[in-house]
Amino acid sequence: MQDSVESHYRSSGIVNRIQKALAKAGHDLKNLDPDALAGADEFHVGGRKATSLIADELDIHATDCVLDVGCGIGGASRFLARKTGAHVTGIDLTPEFVDAAIQLSKLVGMEDGVNFQQGSATGIPFEKNVFDVVTMLHVGMNVEDKLLMMSELERVCKPAGTIMIYDIIRKGTDALKYPMPWATIEKFSFPDPAAKYIEAAKASGLVLLKQVDHGKLAKKFLTSVPDELPALTLGHLMGPNFMAMRDNLALAVRDDVVSPVMMTFRAG
Numbered sequence: 001m002q003d004s005v006e007s008h009y010r011s012s013g014i015v016n017r018i019q020k021a022l023a024k025a026g027h028d029l030k031n032l033d034p035d036a037l038a039g040a041d042e043f044h045v046g047g048r049k050a051t052s053l054i055a056d057e058l059d060i061h062a063t064d065c066v067l068d069v070g071c072g073i074g075g076a077s078r079f080l081a082r083k084t085g086a087h088v089t090g091i092d093l094t095p096e097f098v099d100a101a102i103q104l105s106k107l108v109g110m111e112d113g114v115n116f117q118q119g120s121a122t123g124i125p126f127e128k129n130v131f132d133v134v135t136m137l138h139v140g141m142n143v144e145d146k147l148l149m150m151s152e153l154e155r156v157c158k159p160a161g162t163i164m165i166y167d168i169i170r171k172g173t174d175a176l177k178y179p180m181p182w183a184t185i186e187k188f189s190f191p192d193p194a195a196k197y198i199e200a201a202k203a204s205g206l207v208l209l210k211q212v213d214h215g216k217l218a219k220k221f222l223t224s225v226p227d228e229l230p231a232l233t234l235g236h237l238m239g240p241n242f243m244a245m246r247d248n249l250a251l252a253v254r255d256d257v258v259s260p261v262m263m264t265f266r267a268g
């Protein structure tokens with residue numbers, strides 16, 4: 001039974017499982033393209049497509065310092081580092097994910113462009129005004145105190161820097177069925193309406209620049225069936241129960257109870 005946020009995510013042997021699946025599909029593990037990891041290392045609705053939209057939206061320069069809060073096993077962090085040339089630091093609550101992020105980055109030869117450490121969105125382990133851009137993808141559903149979370153994102157972002165949040169947002173009031181991809185039970189699940197984020201952001205001194213609901217993308221993404229099973233899926237990260245999590249999310253998205261939304265803020 002889930003007894004903390006991170007116990008929903010943690011498991012041993014993540015990198016081993018990924019390496020085995022890639023080797024089985026014929027990948028050369030000594031010469032691995034970072035794109036080969038995309039099926040398992042982008043743990044958000046829309047996968048790589050959504051990360052690309054985020055990269056296009058953010059004006060990241062090679063000299064920028066980027067923080068990816070709740071980075072998981074580091075897929076989005078590595079993608080942003082590759083796409084922009086900026087150095088990306090990832091933090092995550094789950095130690096097994098942080099270890100996997102470090103090992104996978106070495107495996108694909110990217111250890112100089114990214115770094116990872118354990119840390120929480122509600123107590124970010126950095127000084128004030130360090131990062132030009134802060135991203136947070138599909139993490140807020142695990143954070144009850146949105147005001148503390150937003151004030152922490154604001155604190156570590158430089159003045160006039162950009163904060164991008166891509167979260168599953170509560171739209172309707174119908175009960176959600178569990179497990180969801182972010183929580184096995186309701187006790188650790190806090191999907192909130194966009195208004196709650198925006199209110200917390202405003203109180204933290206952030207200005208909302210843009211808000212985009214990706215419900216349409218989500219409906220397509222969550223119901224699409226690939227012609228052939230990819231070498232890697234989120235099942236390799238989360239285990240066989242992931243199918244039930246995805247199905248429950250697909251239903252909630254179909255019925256407009258929740259939707260993935262991107263919100264871009266400017267630090268004051």
Ligand SMILES: C[S@@+](CC[C@H](N)C(=O)[O-])C[C@H]1O[C@@H](n2cnc3c(N)ncnc32)[C@H](O)[C@@H]1O
Pocket residue numbers: 005006009041042043044069070071072073074075076091092093094097119120121122136137138139142143181182
């Ligand atoms: C659904 S996954 C998303 C991972 C990654 N952002 C991505 O899009 O691939 C949610 C992640 O948030 C992390 N997480 C949950 N609560 C957190 C918190 N308070 N601070 C930092 N990370 C957190 C989990 O450990 C998990 O890695």
